[in-house]
Structures are given as structure tokens and as C-alpha cells.
Amino acid sequence: MSVKIVTQVKLMPDALQAPALEATLRTVNDAANRVSRVAFEHGVPREYELRKHTYAELKARGLGAQAAQHVIKKVRDSYTTLKANVRAGNLGKEGSRRRRKAESKPITFRPEAAQPYDDRCLSWQYDQQTVSIWTVEGRVKNIRFACSADALTMLQAHRQGESDLIWRDGVFYLVATCDVPEAEPYEPDGFIGVDLGIENIATTSTGYLAAGRGLTRYRKRQLALRAKLQKKRTKSAKRRLRARARKEARHAANQNHIISKTIVTEAERTGRGLSLEELKGIRNRVRLRKPQRVALHSWAFAQLADFMVYKAKRAGVPLVFVDPAYTSQTCAECGHVDKRNRVDQGLFICRGCGVVAHADRNASHNIATRGESVWNAGRESRVPATP
Template identity: 55%
Template sequence: MKLVVQVKLLPSPEQAAALAATLPLCNAAANEVSAIAFKQGVFARQKLQKLVYAELKARGLSAQPALHVIRKVADAYTTLHAQIDAGLLGDEHSPRRRKTESKPITFRADGAQPFDDRCLSWQMDARTISIWTASGRVQGLAFTGEPGQVKFLAAHRKGESDLVHRDGMWFLIATCEVEEAPQFEPADWIGVDRGIVNLATTSDGDNHQGKGLARYRRRQARLRAELQAKKAAGSRSAARRLARRSAREARHAANENHKISKSIVADAQRTGRGIALEELSGIRDRVRLRRHQRATLSTWPFQQLGEFIQYKALRAGVPFVEVDPAYTSQRCPVPWCGHTMRANRPDRDTFCCRRCGLAGPADVIAATNIRRRACVAWAFVSMPVPNPETKGKGDATPARRPAATGSATRRERPSPKPGRPRPRS
């Protein structure tokens, strides 16, 4: 499993000047390579290298930085073509796709640049690095970070590191390889329902939200609206403050999501249970919201919370699945009932089954339904399958399906409305 660790660089004025000249040089070279690739229709890394490698060397790039520039351009086009093939930019006649395909990919002058161990070396004991720059090799460039991060970096760093310039500061984002802990067989599951008012509610009834966070989000929305109005009036200082406030909100949201995911994973590991979430990809395209609800839905990274829970679960060896979210808040969790109806949820916070009378908090009911679907999904992905080598030989020893940690869904249909005959199976 790959994780990243960010450390802050502490360059001297001379070192900072050398770093400041490096990113524009590399990204200008990447723009030239991108224009050549687009004009000649050559996007494969090896073919592109034959076309532009000599020109990049003539611009003053060393061998490895030149190869990284070519690789960055090739990877960018690979990602773009994958998005087009997946239909993420619309069909072939959509304006967005035509606009994207009509021009080459461009890179910002201060865009991040990758480095490998040939042009970047770490001295962990001295807390310094040696890095290639446009002005030559820079030695003894100090870096700092939290003690736990530096220790983790020293133990697991492997692969490339990205040089990033953000808010006048320099950072290195290093890739680390961590082995996943072996998964245990879950005794049960913890269903987690993510929402707008309650960020995460578990099937145990734990509610991870708090009134303080709701007040914080309302205050930030009010301040953001004031700054946006000043920005529209032409205030450049308002634009700068808006950018700083946006970054502060993102850090706050990530911190809260880390705390919530850590608590849920620790509870699952302690009790020997797995974790189940709803599969919510593309939810903004599937739901229709009122105007005042759109900002609320878009100001919290629910997908980030799910990613944090997933990678922390993998590190701890906790089984993780994603299930179909259909009707989880409208379906009665009682096994012999299972009545599904929109009227079962008269308001946002309340669930009351119209058939059996079960009542409770709507988010807890949804988390309970997620837990039940996880039991079915895990039974399916971990069920034994026949071994083709012993088929027909009377061998009862089956091959076992690998335990999956990705999406495992099972769609449940709503039960017929009361008063109508049930269809015969």
C-alpha cells in the first residue's frame, strides 16, 4: 500500500532561489513536450523520448530530470485519454470534450516536479537533502516535520518524491510503501452512514459530528460569502484571503476526517469487526438538491472520509467493503419485515416503519441496513468456489475466493406497496 508523507523544506535564500528557478524550467519544458506530443500524435513514453530527449538536454536539463519531464507529460495524456474513454468528459459532441481535445495539455509554471533517488538523496540523521536544481546540485538543504512522520519516512520511503511550492513555502511529498496487515475474519460488521448533518453515524449508535463543527461550518460559509462579494467588486486582497481561508477549511476538514476515521477503525479492530460504507461515487450527479443545500453538500469531503477509513482499515488488517446505498434510509432493518417506503422516513432525523412500527434515528437505521448488506456481501466474496483442477474427481476441498477490500454490492429491491399481491417467485 502506498502512502505519502509531506515534509517542509527550510532553504537559505540562495537555495530558495535555485528551487524557484527549477520548477519554471521543468514546466516550460513539459509544455514544449506536450505541444510536440499533441501535434504529432505521439503519447507513448518511449516514442516521445526519442523525439524530445536531445532537445531537453540542450535546454539545460540533466538526464533524469529530462526523463521525468517526458514521463509527466506521457502520464498526463494517459490520464486524459482514460477519462475520455470512461465518458467523464461527455460524449464526442459535448463542448467540454471538444475543448479538451482541441489543445495540448499545459502545466503551470509552479507545478510540482517529481524526483527520484538519482536526483534527490535524503540524509535522515542530519535532516537534510541533496537535490538537483537548475543551478546545479544543492547540498545540505534542511527539512523538518513531525517526529512521527520523519520516523515513518525513514522506515518506509520508496520511490519518487514531488517538489511542491505552495503559499511561499517549499515542500517535499515523499512516497512510502507499507505492507498491508493480514485481514482477520470479521465476527460482525460496523455499518457507517455518511451524511450532511451527521458526518458519520455507526450501526452502534455512535454519532461523529458535534455542534461545534456545525457552528464552524456556518461561520465559514458566512465569511466566505462576504469575501466572495468583495472579490466580485474587484478586491485583490479579498481574493488572497479567500484562497487562504479555503486552504484553512480544507485542513480543518481533513483533520476532522482523520479523527473520525481513526476512532471508527480503532473500534472495529478492538471488537474484531469489519467496516462497511455506502458506495457514494457520483452522488452529486444522482441527487437533486435545493439551492441552499448544494453548498452544504459541497463543503465537506465525504469521499475523503471514506478514503481515510479504507486506508486506515487496510493498515490495521480490518476488513472493508462498500455496499449499494439504495433505500438504506427507507428500508426497515427488521429481518422479517424489510418494508421499504419513502413514508417510512417522515423527516430527516426520524425513521418509523409503516408496517411493523419500528422507530428510531434515521441515520442509525441506515447504518444498520449497511451492516446487514455487508454481512451478505462478505459472505459472497469469501464463499468457497469449485477448484477447476479437481472438478469431477470427487474432491470436496474447494478453492477459496480471495477476500476483497473493494466494492462489494448487492442491490435490494423495495417490497411491494401494501394492498398489492406479492409476485410469485
């Protein structure tokens, strides 16, 4: 088994290389829009059929054979994604305005949208930290790239498959997929429960409390800035809103990396496993006041869980998901369940035994207990029955 990890490097093209990369992205995405119109007119045929309708034209427009193939595949994959979103209900019910808008016209690609490259179109020189890449102006060599030492080691050891060329805010990036083998999981000596929340992004049963006041202040400040820009309704305000959204996403990802690494490292160091809440439907099942709903929707909880999962797999840390129902209302000491036990956001007072505890800490202990039960139940099911 292996873990798919996305690694990003920053390209640093010179004054001659940058225009070639920019022209390439604009050309391939213009071609993708043409292919998309053909696909829409023909009822989105299979990739092989779509290739018969468009491949010759793409070659005549100056695209290389592999680039043309990638453009066609990119278009076909985008329609597959659209179909999956429609089927999953992500674009609303049948007849809704959003769904009609998505299905009534061809998919379009931005001039700077990502373009996939395989090893025939892109080669890496890790020692020199350069790449050689196909462009519409020919093969461009010795484009320097920058990344961390860990990312470079990851690329050298585990890069597999295609890489995507991305142009974001005037900067070029290459995003590569690395196929990293999973470590063999050890037999855990207990479990660390992780409770995800609003005031504190993550609280563990061992005492670690992530985020808290600093991150809460940051999120509130960003919310106020977004509201201020939204009121202006100008083009520049919308542009700044998009830039700020990307900045917030990067900040959230960085914080999630820090939190997940801290939790997984503690589990590995102590020889314990991790017990996480099952997040499916969390935004629908949680009942909150409007200010708290804003806080809930402004954090990438699923991303945090994903980071913990892949880091745990790399480290060999056993990990289980448990049903979070009533973990905030159950006393971790005596097991008494009462919704009145949760006095407020941070305080838990059991009406059965009288214990007073931090509400998130109490919930994390319940999640840890459930994790151990799930792990033991799974282990027992793997033991063959005695004759």
C-alpha cells in the same frame, strides 16, 4: 499486498537554497511547456518518440539527464490523463465547450507545478532530517525538512519510488510515496455499519456520530465567505478564494482523518469488521433541495471512504462495501420498507412495528446487517464443495 500512502514533509531552505529550488521549478515547468507544444504538434507520440524530439534540446538548456527524462514523462503522463478524462466523460460530451477547449491547445504547466525526483536526483538523510537535491544551480545539500515523528518513521521504513517537489504559497514541500504492507485480516465478530450523511458526516451502528453541529456551522460559514468574495470579482478576491479553497480542503482532510481513525480503531478494538456504503454515483442518485445539495457537494465523502479503506488494511480490519439502496427507508428492527418511515432528516418511525429511532443510526444498523451478509456470502464461496 501493500497500501500506498502519501507522506508530505515541509522543506526549510535557507536564503541561498530557496532561490535555487524556485529557479529549478520555474525552469523545468517552462521546459515542460515546450515539450507539451512539441507533443501537441506531433499528435502526442509515445514517450520514446517524444524523447527523440525533445531530449537533446532539454539537455542543451541545462537540464540534467534524469531531470530531462522526468520532464518528458510528466508531459506524456498529463496527456494520458487528459485522454482518460475525455474517455470517461469528465470534460463533457463531444463538442462541448469545455472539451473543445481542453483538446484544442497544448497542456500548460504552472511555474510552480510539481516536479518528480527519483533517488538519483534526490537523497534523504533521515537522521539529520535533511535532503540533497538536484537544482539548475547544481546539487544543493543539507536542506532541512520538518515532519511528524510518525511521518519520519514511515519514510524510513517504507518510502519507495519517486518524490514530488511542490511549491505552494511560498513554501516548499516534498511528497513521497510509502509502500506499507497490509496486515493479515482477522475473522470479524460482527460488523460496524457506517452511514454517511449531510447533517452528520458519519454515523456508526455502535453509537459514534461524527461532525454534527460544529462542522455544519464551519461549512456554512465558509460558504458565506466564498459567496462574499465571489461577488467582488477582483483579482485579490480570486486569489483569496483560491487560498481559502486550499484551507478548506486541508480542514476537510484533517476531519476525515480523525473520523476514519476513530471508526477503524473502534472496529479493531472490538474485533469487528467495517461495512461501508458503495459511494459510486452518490451525487447523482441522491435527490435533495438546493441548500442540501450544496452541503452534499461541499464534503469529500470519497476521501473519507478512502481513508477508512487504507487505515483498515493497515490494521487488518475486514472491510466490505454494500449497496445502500433503501437503507434509510428500512426498519432495522422488523425489516419493513416504506419511504414514509423516514419522517425527516433525523427521525425514523417505522409504520410496521412503530419503533422510533435516529434516522442515521437506523440506516447504519441496516448497513451493518448487509455487511455481515456480504462477508458470509463471500466466505461460503471460498469453501470448496464437498464431493
